[in-house]
Amino acid sequence: MELFDHLALGFSVVLTPQTLLYCLMGVTLGTLVGVLPGVGPLATIAVLLPFTFNLPTIPALIMLAGIYYGSQYGGSTTAILLKVPGESSAVVACLDGHEMARQGRAGPALGIAALGSFFAGTVATVVIALFAPPLVAVALEFGATEFFSLMVLGLVSAVVLAHGDMLKAVAMVVLGLIASLAGIDTNSGETRFAFGSLQLAEGLSFVIVALGMFGFAEIITNLERHDVREPFTSKVSNILPTKDDIKQAWKAVVRGTALGAFFGVLPGTGATISAFASYSMEKKIAKDPSRFGKGAIEGLAGPESANNSAAQTAFIPMLTLGLPASATMAVMLGALMLQGINPGPQVMTSNPELFWGIIVSMWVGNLMLVVLNLPMIGIWIRLLTVPYRYLYPAVLIFACIGTYSVSNSSFDILMTAGFAVFGFICAKLECEAAPFLLAFILGTPMEEHFRRALLLSRGDLTTFVTQPISAGFLVASVVLLLFMIAPNFRRTREEATVEE
Amino acid sequence: MKFMKGFVFAVLGAAIMVWTAGDAFAEDPNKRIRWVIGFGTGGASDFLTRTVAKEAEKTIKKKIIVENRRGASGIIAAGVAARAKPDGHTIVLVSTSYFNNAALGSKKFKFKPIQSFEPIMLLARTYNIVVVNKKFKVKSVQDIIDYAKKNPGKLNYASGGIGTGTHFGTEFFKWKTGTDMVHIPFKGTKKALIDVIAGRVPLMFAGAAAVLPQIRAGKLQPIAVATKEPVAELPGVPTVAKTVPGFTNTVFYALFAPKGTPRDRVRFINRTFTKVLKKKSIIAKLQKRGFKPTPSTPEGMIAHINEHLKLVPMVAKKTGFRLKGSRKKRK
Amino acid sequence: MQLRICSQKDFYAGLMFTGFGIFALYEAHKYDMGVIERMGPGYFPTILGALLVGLGLAVFVRSFFSGVATKIRVDLRPIVLVLSGVVAFGLLLNVAGLVVAAFALITLACLGSWEFRLRDTLIMFVILVAFCTLVFYYGLEVSMPLWPEF
Secondary structure, three states, X not given: OHHHHHHHHXXXXXXXXXXXXXXXXXXXXXXXXXXXXXXXXXXXXXXXXXXXXXXOHHHHHHHHHHHHHHHHHHHHHHHHHHOOOOOHHHHHHHHHHHHHHHOOOHHHHHXXXXXXXXXXXXXXXXXXXXXXXXXXXXXXXXOHHHHHHHHHHHHHHHHHHOOOOHHHHHHHHHHHHHHHOOEEOOOXXXXXXXXXXXXHHOOOOHHHHHHHHHHHHHHHHHHHOOOXXXXXXXXXXXXXXXXXXXXXXXXXXXXXXXXXXHHOOOOOOHHHHHXXXXXXXXXXXXXXXXXXXXXXXXXXXXXXHHHHHHHHHOHHHHHHHOXXXXXXXXXXXXXXXXXXXXXXXXXXXXXXXXXXXXHHHHHHHHHHHHHHHHHHHHHHHHHXXXXXXXXXXXXXXXXXXXXXXXXXXXXXXXXXXXXXXXXXXXHHOOOOHHHHHHHHHHHHHHHHHHHHHHHHXXXXXXXXXXXXXXXXXXXXXXXXXXXXXXXXXXXXXXXXXXXX | OHHHHHHHHHHXXXXXXXXXXXXXXXXXXOOOEEXXXXXXXXXXXXXXXXXXXXXXXXXXXXXXXXXXXXOHHHHHHHHHHHOOOOOOOEEEEEEHHHHHHHHXXXXXXXXXXXXXXXXXXXXXXXXXXXXXXXXXXXXXXXXXXXXXXXXXXXXXXXXXXXXXXXXXXXXHHHHHHXXXXXXXXXXXXXXXXXXXXXXXXXXXXXXXXXXXXXXXOOOEEEEEEOOOOOOOOOOOOOEHHHOOOOXXXXXXXXXXXXXXXXXXXXXXXXXXXXXXXXXXXXXXHHHHOOEEEOOOOHHHHHHXXXXXXXXXXXXXXXXXXXXXXXXXXXX | OOOOOOOHHHHHHHHHHHHHHHHHHHHHOOOOOEEOOEEOOOHXXXXXXXXXXXXXXXXXXXXXXXXXXXXXXXXXXXXXXXXXXXXXXXXXXXXXXXHHHHHHHXXXXXXXXXXXOHHHHHHHHHHHXXXXXXXHHHHOOOOXXXXXXX
């Protein structure tokens, strides 16, 4: 079968000592830099990009791809251990993943994330090999209408994410949407909510909001609760996930992988939405949804797998069309072009060894990651036994420098502090940060797509339901919404009767 | 025991710090050159910068660190450079959109857009290409004009954003040809191209760097190039100027140093980069990406900039081209 | 009439949301609303702002009647110290270099901990700065000054 020929070509390219070495270097460097709090995959790649300049083409690209997954994985590690998401899709890992870590189950958490990601990576590689052209064709069908409806679904998932008060969660979502609007409005060029600050005019960066609200606020709350001193060392049980863990989580992994593989191809927030969608789905399907938010392993396994498979399928539009699906992919694209390669459909035919070499390197890179990171889990756990008073200043300074290095802006550091205050207040008032963050990610794109859809349809609102794909997402949103509200009514009615 | 370990590390750390302290006090002959650019990592402009920087490093034996400071059409980057020490170790690269902002009196500037700097040279130019989706049955610029005149207010065109060269070019075209087309702005040319390829928007005056790969892949049809003469990369594609005399839509890249930088340092950088830009290998590399190297003198650069500064307000007055805002004024 | 607040947290949360909502509406009114085919920059913020005000008021009113009645406990020392450290770092980095900024950050941050020990703090400072210099300044070539410009 042709597929085997392609893969064989790819393997022949990748399995040379030189290439393997560069893949390993890339994966290692990517993980190490990606682990630093405040330095997400985007910053990692941007910062490590110069290292690849002087290498010959194929090793350079494979190293770069290795850096990419390494940083994704390093970012998940930070999200689980420190509740600092390096990228929007890592936010979900902060929820149940971090909770697991707090309960002394950091090892299983990291382990299932690694294994789930590896599975996802393998499947995604096969998907890319088999389905790249049709997937791209589908992705091209997504215009403003479809994206808007997809994001509506994402927003509804955001509310599902909340475990507490629905009303406040919805309010946080709306607040997140408003915060997202700060910056230049694409459709009119106006700067909104900028208060004369040039940096604000460019909009608020996700990393800053996430680092402030999750990472810094977490440190501060930890310092407040003196009695929760060594939160991780209390009972470090297993280093690896147990058989039970795996039994619980594997279905989530498969579902997450499927979600991510599809959504990753969509330009923009595809990967993030897939992670959130996976979380919501797992929460809704679970026999006991109340476990979520308190360390439910499916809440980590599903999104992490979705995350990783989306990260790989994100290469498809980039390689086949030359159109990057996200900012990170844009940097990868830039790196490719610096090496003189022009991605596009002709890449598959004119440089097959490059195309298939990269695809196979994805799988090899994922394999290396698992091999590298499973033993590392022991090291991370050991690291966590360091007394908190030594740990958190280190986290703080890495985070500050990391944030600064993204756009060389001190203003960013100050904004992070600002969001830490906001996050602190929200924590005190029991307003959840995750819905805010997701809404923040989706807000501006949603508005942009909504307005463009209406621009193209000349004001016809029915366009959202007449376009089939868009209608499908809207229906799914309504269904999800109903799912959410129904049990709530029952619960409040029960509460009311109990109160009497 | 723990204390001993900590102590040893502390001594090591102190030693490293003292070593680096040397940097601050001595005049370091190997001081790096800081090249601030108003563009993001990995993009076409970043590619231009790094290509030149890498080659230049070979001759001057100093490190050139590229500092990406995208935002506000290069105003943020320029601001950083304006405040830097004028010792010849900081330079900044901006492009046409920066000057569009300057010409229209944007309030984003907290310094003088041009007077706060010493001009060094023009680096390169890139151009826009008129492309259409394959379903849109036009073969030439004249076809587009005819179609637009027959269907006023119906033809949509895409741009990479309000105030960008892609927006400016199409509005300029509308003025010169008396046509009415509807502007659909996107966040960046790459995103716009997705919709053009998919057929949702039929037409775009797209930047060469982003669109050449798509043309080569057969995804989009080039109708004309917005330069004075046809380009080597697209043989057989006519210029827009053939049908619309005097029309060009190019983006130029200008290199500045903070005001007060000594003349000999300016000349040094000018000479070094000019040599780089004359190298055959560099020219080929840049052309493939849609750039045309245009090394110039400082005076030449100022002249070119002034020409553009005169053109922009004219276009703004006659067309819908703005830096921001739709129709109504802010209250 | 004596209105007892049932949930203090919801009370303040409601106020916060309403406040943000009003602020959003105020900012939004400066911009053009436009029509549905060509929505202006003011459209969405207005709708969202109004929505937020509504939700905020709902939470606020509800706080009088139901909700969990736990008190809000705040210890100001960690947050003030840690964040002053971060802000100091941000302000000092470009002006005084990494070393000085890090000193401010680490000292202030450590002061925020109930387990503060001066000797440990100083040792940590030296080690962390050396590490960051190697990794970020030399290794990753982040563009920032190490020392103040004399």
